[in-house]
Amino acid sequence: xxxxxxxxxxxxxxxxxxxxxxxxxxxxxxxxxxxxxxxxxxxxxxxxxxxxxxxxxxxxxxxxxxxxxxxxxxxxxxxxxxxxxxxxxxxxxxxxxxxxxxxxxxxxxxxxxxxxxxxxxxxxxxxxxxxxxxxxxxxxx
Numbered sequence: 001x002x003x004x005x006x007x008x009x010x011x012x013x014x015x016x017x018x019x020x021x022x023x024x025x026x027x028x029x030x031x032x033x034x035x036x037x038x039x040x041x042x043x044x045x046x047x048x049x050x051x052x053x054x055x056x057x058x059x060x061x062x063x064x065x066x067x068x069x070x071x072x073x074x075x076x077x078x079x080x081x082x083x084x085x086x087x088x089x090x091x092x093x094x095x096x097x098x099x100x101x102x103x104x105x106x107x108x109x110x111x112x113x114x115x116x117x118x119x120x121x122x123x124x125x126x127x128x129x130x131x132x133x134x135x136x137x138x139x140x141x
Contacts, residue, residue, distance in 0.1 A: 006029055006031070009031060010031045013031060015031050015033055016031070016032060016033065016034040016035075017029050017030075017031055018031075018032055018034055018037075055085055055086055056087070057086065057087045057088075057089055057136070058078075058081040058086050058087070058088050058089070059088075059089045059090075060077065060078055060088060060090050060091070061093055062090065062092055062093070063092065063093060063094075063098070064094060064098055064101055064105035065098075065101075065104065066108060071108070071111070074090075075112060075115050078090070078116060078120075079116070079119060082120050082137065082139045083139070085139065087136055087138050088120070088136070088137045089134050089135070089136045089137075090109060090112050090134060090137070091132050091133070091134040092105040092109060092126075092132065092134070093131065093132055094133070095131070099131065102133070106126050106133065109135050110126070112135070113135065116137055118140075119140055120137040120138065120139055120140060121137065121138055121140055122136065122137055123135075123136045123137070123138060124136070
């Protein structure tokens with residue numbers, strides 16, 4: 001079919017003439033509603049984006065001399081975050097003279113690791129960076 005015949009046919013049907021394969025000889029065209037096609041493509045892309053949800057990193061900050069009840073509360077929040085599919089970072093912040101008690105902060109993080117060991121795995125051992133010591137947890141698979 002010639003180009004003019006195809007354009008006339010598309011005009012009669014009130015549709016668009018879309019070039020499908022420009023490299024072939026003869027070139028291949030298709031008569032379709034291009035606006036509807038573009039809308040459906042964008043809809044599929046949005047649906048694919050929803051399904052491929054990326055994880056989020058939630059941070060919970062504590063001090064080295066945290067009370068047991070406060071620590072239990074923070075651990076419950078961490079469990080909720082992990083069940084939602086997020087990663088959780090526990091950060092122990094050392095202020096002023098607390099830098100002399102790094103061992104105490106490490107003990108707190110080790111207690112958290114043992115408390116969460118049934119549902120989460122630490123990515124690494126507790127790491128000290130500046131005045132913060134942290135550990136990142138991911139949900140067990």
